[in-house]
Amino acid sequence: MDKTEQIFKGAISVFVKKGMQATTQEVAKEAGVAEVTLYRRYSTKENLFITVIKHVLERKFGSHVLEIAKEDDTELFLTNIIEDRLEVLSKNDDLVRMLLSESLRGNLTDKINLPEIIFSSLKKGLDSHFTRKDYKVDIDFCARQLGGVFLSYLILPNDYPFNKLTKQDRKDIARKHAKSILSTI
Template sequence: MRDKTEQIIKAALDVFIKKGFQVATTQEIAKEAEVAEITLYRKFSTKQNLFITAVKTVIEKQFNSHVKKLAKAENTEEFLSGIIYNRLEVLSKNASLVKMLLSESLMGNLAEEINLSTLIFSSLKNGLDIHFDMLNKNVDTAFIARQLGGIFLSFIILPIEQPFHELDESGKEEVVKKYVKSLVIE
């Protein structure tokens, strides 16, 4: 039973990424998942519920990890490097999903619980708050979170020669170092 649910979620993500939420149909998702359409409705009741479940599954696995752990670093440069590296890697590997979520968000089709830009901003701000509170530094963490968000967004929507996750390790470190230097925190 769990395998069918995972099979449906994977198929749903594939179809939603290709077509977007509005255009995708449960019939296409069922065909992609190799299950009867009624099975989708038994497990998720609506296309919206399936979409939310599929997106939350990815967000929980990919986007909400690491920040709090990284926030405990005593060195701010090390902390920012870790966040930038992790987020660029995750966003780069999931670029199709991220683009679809941004598109759906701009069209007003996303529930707040899966609004990617809000989730990324909140996650970053929380991690920054933890880090700078630990260091007893009074820093505008919302501003830094917005700067980081701009870095991540630019890496997804602006043309690049090679996706971050395809760079070799030294290439990744060079990109991260440039971005960390661009964040002046006093």
């Protein structure tokens, strides 16, 4: 593992647990590097936080929605997006909750706005799919409906995290939401 990966891995581990309250000493210790190395590379804890979180968000949430958008069947397209995004969100539950908490505290910049990253990738995928199909759909409204589904699984209590359900249960839940969204567009 190179030094940057080592720092990112240690930083994400500490930031997920402590958010912006984490210290560079804690990050350096977890990453197995000298604190001065962090300062040389990132100059401030805030720059380190932004760099690490932005990298993780782009990798995990920038997604492959445009690839999913190539699906011809609209119900299957929506089902696949819902299943994919709920899987990613539930696998990264601690990170998402930390980011929502930091966002509510006003600690996040526009560079690491999780809702915006998710919303913009959804809109691009929806626009690509519906343009290709030559359907006139309110993309913003549809993306907001999908966002509501995702938010409900993050905030409202669930018996089991989405990623711990059986493959069939995940598919059934996603299909149910897709049908509901389809009925409104």
